[in-house]
Amino acid sequence: xxxxxxxxxxxxxxxxxxxxxxxxxxxxxxxxxxxxxxxxxxxxxxxxxxxxxxxxxxxxxxxxxxxxxxxxxxxxxxxxxxxxxxxxxxxxxxxxxxxxxxxxxxxxxxxxxxxxxxxxxxxxxxxxxxxxxxxxxxxxxxxxxxxxxxxxxxxxxxxx
Amino acid sequence: xxxxxxxxxxxxxxxxxxxxxxxxxxxxxxxxxxxxxxxxxxxxxxxxxxxxxxxxxxxxxxxxxxxxxxxxxxxxxxxxxxxxxxxxxxxxxxxxxxxxxxxxxxxxxxxxxxxxxxxxxxxxxxxxxxxxxxxxxxxxxxxxxxxxxxxxxxxxxxxxxxxxxxxxxxxxxxxxxxxxxxxxxxxxxxxxxxxxxxxxxxxxxxxxxxxxxxxxxxxxxxxxxxxxxxxxxxxxxxxxxxxxxxxxxxxxxxxxxxxxxxxxxxxxxxxxxxxxxxxxxxxxxxxxxxxxxxxxxxxxxxxxxxxxxxxxxxxxxxxxxxxxxxxxxxxxxxxxxxxxxxxxxxxxxxxxxxxxxxxxxxxxxxxxxxxxxxxxxxxxxxxxxxxxxxxxxxxxxxxxxxxxxxxxxxxxxxxxxxxxxxxxxxxxxxxxxxxxxxxxxxxxxxxxxxxxxxxxxxxxxxxxxxxxxxxxxxxxxxxxxxxxxxxxxxxxxxxxxxxxxxxxxxxxxxxxxxxxxxxxxxxxxxxxxxxxxxxxxxxxxxxxxxxxxxxxxxxxxxxxxxxxxxxxxxxxxxxxxxxxxxxxxxxxxxxxxxxxxxxxxxxxxxxxxxxxxxxxxxxxxxxxxxxxxxxxxxxxxxxxxxxxxxxxxxxxxxxxxxxxxxxxxxxxxxxxxxxxxxxxxxxxxxxxxxxxxxxxxxxxxxxxxxxxxxxxxxxxxxxxxxxxxxxxxxxxxxxxx
Numbered sequence: 001x002x003x004x005x006x007x008x009x010x011x012x013x014x015x016x017x018x019x020x021x022x023x024x025x026x027x028x029x030x031x032x033x034x035x036x037x038x039x040x041x042x043x044x045x046x047x048x049x050x051x052x053x054x055x056x057x058x059x060x061x062x063x064x065x066x067x068x069x070x071x072x073x074x075x076x077x078x079x080x081x082x083x084x085x086x087x088x089x090x091x092x093x094x095x096x097x098x099x100x101x102x103x104x105x106x107x108x109x110x111x112x113x114x115x116x117x118x119x120x121x122x123x124x125x126x127x128x129x130x131x132x133x134x135x136x137x138x139x140x141x142x143x144x145x146x147x148x149x150x151x152x153x154x155x156x157x158x159x160x
Numbered sequence: 161x162x163x164x165x166x167x168x169x170x171x172x173x174x175x176x177x178x179x180x181x182x183x184x185x186x187x188x189x190x191x192x193x194x195x196x197x198x199x200x201x202x203x204x205x206x207x208x209x210x211x212x213x214x215x216x217x218x219x220x221x222x223x224x225x226x227x228x229x230x231x232x233x234x235x236x237x238x239x240x241x242x243x244x245x246x247x248x249x250x251x252x253x254x255x256x257x258x259x260x261x262x263x264x265x266x267x268x269x270x271x272x273x274x275x276x277x278x279x280x281x282x283x284x285x286x287x288x289x290x291x292x293x294x295x296x297x298x299x300x301x302x303x304x305x306x307x308x309x310x311x312x313x314x315x316x317x318x319x320x321x322x323x324x325x326x327x328x329x330x331x332x333x334x335x336x337x338x339x340x341x342x343x344x345x346x347x348x349x350x351x352x353x354x355x356x357x358x359x360x361x362x363x364x365x366x367x368x369x370x371x372x373x374x375x376x377x378x379x380x381x382x383x384x385x386x387x388x389x390x391x392x393x394x395x396x397x398x399x400x401x402x403x404x405x406x407x408x409x410x411x412x413x414x415x416x417x418x419x420x421x422x423x424x425x426x427x428x429x430x431x432x433x434x435x436x437x438x439x440x441x442x443x444x445x446x447x448x449x450x451x452x453x454x455x456x457x458x459x460x461x462x463x464x465x466x467x468x469x470x471x472x473x474x475x476x477x478x479x480x481x482x483x484x485x486x487x488x489x490x491x492x493x494x495x496x497x498x499x500x501x502x503x504x505x506x507x508x509x510x511x512x513x514x515x516x517x518x519x520x521x522x523x524x525x526x527x528x529x530x531x532x533x534x535x536x537x538x539x540x541x542x543x544x545x546x547x548x549x550x551x552x553x554x555x556x557x558x559x560x561x562x563x564x565x566x567x568x569x570x571x572x573x574x575x576x577x578x579x580x581x582x583x584x585x586x587x588x589x590x591x592x593x594x595x596x597x598x599x600x601x602x603x604x605x606x607x608x609x610x611x612x613x614x615x616x617x618x619x620x621x622x623x624x625x626x627x628x629x630x631x632x633x634x635x636x637x638x639x640x641x642x643x644x645x646x647x648x649x650x651x652x653x654x655x656x657x658x659x660x661x662x663x664x665x666x667x668x669x670x671x672x673x674x675x676x677x678x679x680x681x682x683x684x685x686x687x688x689x690x691x692x693x694x695x696x697x698x699x700x701x702x703x704x705x706x707x708x709x710x711x712x713x714x715x716x717x718x719x720x721x722x723x724x725x726x727x728x729x730x731x732x733x734x735x736x737x738x739x740x741x742x743x744x745x746x747x748x749x750x751x752x753x754x755x756x757x758x759x760x761x762x763x764x765x766x767x768x769x770x771x772x773x774x775x776x777x778x779x780x781x782x783x784x785x786x787x788x789x790x791x792x793x794x795x796x797x798x799x800x801x802x803x804x805x806x807x808x809x810x811x812x813x814x815x816x817x818x819x820x821x822x823x824x825x826x827x828x829x830x831x832x833x834x835x836x837x838x839x840x841x842x843x844x845x846x847x848x849x850x851x852x853x854x855x856x857x858x859x860x861x862x863x864x865x866x867x868x869x870x871x872x873x874x875x876x877x878x879x880x881x882x883x884x885x886x887x888x889x890x891x892x893x894x895x896x897x
Contacts, residue, residue, distance in 0.1 A: 115215035
């Protein structure tokens with residue numbers, strides 16, 4: 001199934017990131033939306049694309065969660081509070097995730113066979129030198145951003 | 161011709177060399193390998209491999225993984241201390257991942273302390289007991305060997321039968337760390353089957369002022385509580401009101417709203433504690449002179465006729481009290497306790513002209529003040545007419561309970577010395593600690609036998625002969641009964657969030673096992689759940705109170721409920737029952753001094769100390785943080801990195817006292833008392849008044865490695881325990897270690 005972010009965030013629908021990637025009442029980040037969120041609009045098929053058909057028939061109707069691949073999934077020992085970064089520090093989603101929200105297609109999910117995580121974590125370039133400022137989600141990037149913003153760091157801030 | 165010959169020779173030589181295989185020398189090989197390695201370091205390959213391999217090691221199958229799945233929320237209650245705060249647990253795939261307070265909850269007001277926030281981690285504590293153990297001897301180095309519940313019961317059977325037949329020199333006692341639960345009733349029933357059986361409550365499990373007032377009121381019925389919501393002046397002798405007193409959310413909310421409710425807090429304490437910092441007035445008192453201050457305040461009230469007229473008639477010992485306080489002039493007391501006489505007078509006037517409450521502090525590690533001091537502090541409430549008054553101290557009906565319990569509750573200090581042959585220590589925690597010597601002297605001369613229910617191996621385990629693993633917090637169905645000092649009786653359930661290991665033992669199961677071993681019939685309910693259902697049944701039968709939903713959005717009177725199942729269902733969903741019965745009438749004949757004779761106060765005005773001589777050693781702690789095992793290791797950040805909380809093994813001393821003893825900040829000092837000595841790190845702390853060693857009985861969150869032997873008792877081992885069970889102040893000296 002292909003997902004088109006641009007259709008959702010473009011002029012026709014005008015949705016913002018946090019309409020699907022929500023924050024809960026207690027400030028925690030829900031991350032990838034559940035099928036219930038999709039069902040709010042797609043309880044019946046909108047349009048006739050193959051992806052729409054798959055969405056409705058295979059997931060919405062049987063109320064089955066979509067096994068999304070997450071390009072930015074961090075190791076379990078890394079704790080990242082979206083609320084602190086998005087709500088408090090007012091960092092735009094694009095600063096870390098790039099222009100993902102305006103893409104027409106999802107990039108191919110490539111897994112690192114050794115680490116088991118998405119290749120996007122290291123960055124597509126094996127040298128580790130990003131082609132774009134938002135590429136890569138390694139710790140050095142966290143540290144650099146914190147240093148630029150004069151935030152004090154402690155191991156247990158992120159590694160609980 | 162010659163040139164042609166030479167040219168031919170060279171060509172032949174080249175041809176011959178080309179025919180030979182290429183020779184790679186060892187040097188060339190090593191040079192190539194070294195160059196390759198060096199060159200590879202300038203490519204991303206080794207660094208990327210290193211990074212990937214590091215992450216790969218986090219993905220081994222034996223490493224626990226965070227669950228993924230649907231997110232749900234459960235309302236429950238925290239049982240780490242008697243405060244019983246409401247908890248909202250976020251669960252992923254049924255597994256609790258975060259705990260927060262419940263906004264809108266009428267009792268805890270959305271506040272949850274750091275201990276509660278990390279409460280679900282404690283089940284995984286490195287010192288967790290996962291099966292019964294037995295110590296093979298009484299010595300400190302006696303090994304801990306695995307055992308079973310049946311083995312323990314059969315080992316204890318002869319002793320239990322012996323005690324039942326009255327042929328034993330000692331008796332059986334149960335030490336309840338959190339009285340007032342349905343389990344407490346079960347313990348009382350159990351010990352009542354044995355001649356002289358004792359049901360004792362642990363130090364710190366009850367409010368000291370209210371316990372003393374109960375004796376002054378000479379009443380056994382009802383429960384005393386503070387009507388703080390209508391109080392205008394609180395005089396606190398060290399009560400940690402904003403730092404873990406009763407249900408923290410209650411007092412924190414009151415003090416946050418003091419601009420609206422007009423509440424004034426006067427904190428009397430020898431250190432500028434968190435409560436003292438937030439008080440309207442901090443009275444830095446020389447520890448040990450609290451009785452003198454209370455009597456001086458009482459003297460001002462009596463001399464200036466600031467008390468209700470009826471007190472003179474209703475208090476049989478009013479004139480004795482009047483004579484006693486006449487000896488405590490503010491000017492004289494000011495020189496001793498360090499509080500100006502004008503402030504003493506102002507405090508007396510503030511108390512007398514407003515709805516007020518006077519309370520003492522039960523430090524989680526320092527324990528209560530001595531009984532004589534507690535009496536005159538509680539007596540101020542009697543003198544001011546605070547008992548039974550709005551904004552004072554009320555006597556409210558207890559939680560409905562069906563049967564009378566046959567064994568009365570006594571404080572641990574009141575248990576006769578060397579009278580207990582078999583001691584059973586309850587697994588719940590009061591959040592307070594006490595010197596083991598207080599417990600040891602209650603045991604028979606041979607050291608007695610101690611069976612300890614506990615989720616963890618702790619410093620207290622050193623005293624045990626048998627360790628029985630009880631469920632950790634949030635692992636089993638428990639109750640949250642009325643917190644100490646609460647205005648109304650309340651009841652809720654603490655619903656489990658984690659699966660209880662099969663090897664843990666429900667306290668009711670242990671009692672049933674011991675009853676069987678001693679030839680007794682069953683003591684009642686077989687499980688904790690059946691006990692709790694019985695309590696819900698009793699509440700429903702009484703038709704008292706209302707059941708609030710967890711978030712306080714709606715309330716249903718019990719009277720309007722169709723069946724007891726409806727009440728149980730509401731409680732099982734995190735609901736909270738609060739009583740609405742009217743207060744009971746207090747016995748009008750209240751005494752001011754109780755059984756205390758005036759001569760007990762002859763030495764109340766102790767002289768100020770010389771800071772170079774004997775100092776006052778005062779242990780202090782933060783509720784629930786006085787033992788290693790009570791603190792989730794993840795809170796090491798709180799204690800070690802941020803220094804928001806003090807760690808054990810440190811003593812806070814005023815810089816002038818340190819200088820007078822030729823010591824400096826951070827130096828290791830040897831503290832000596834009559835009970836022994838130990839080394840600790842000194843912290844120069846101007847918030848501690850001179851002449852005092854403020855010794856932290858705190859946790860060591862990282863000290864979790866040893867499962868072989870319980871950790872040493874530490875500073876509490878140096879404290880002198882008095883006959884009344886108090887250990888607040890001990891004479892001590894310090895020197896460079």
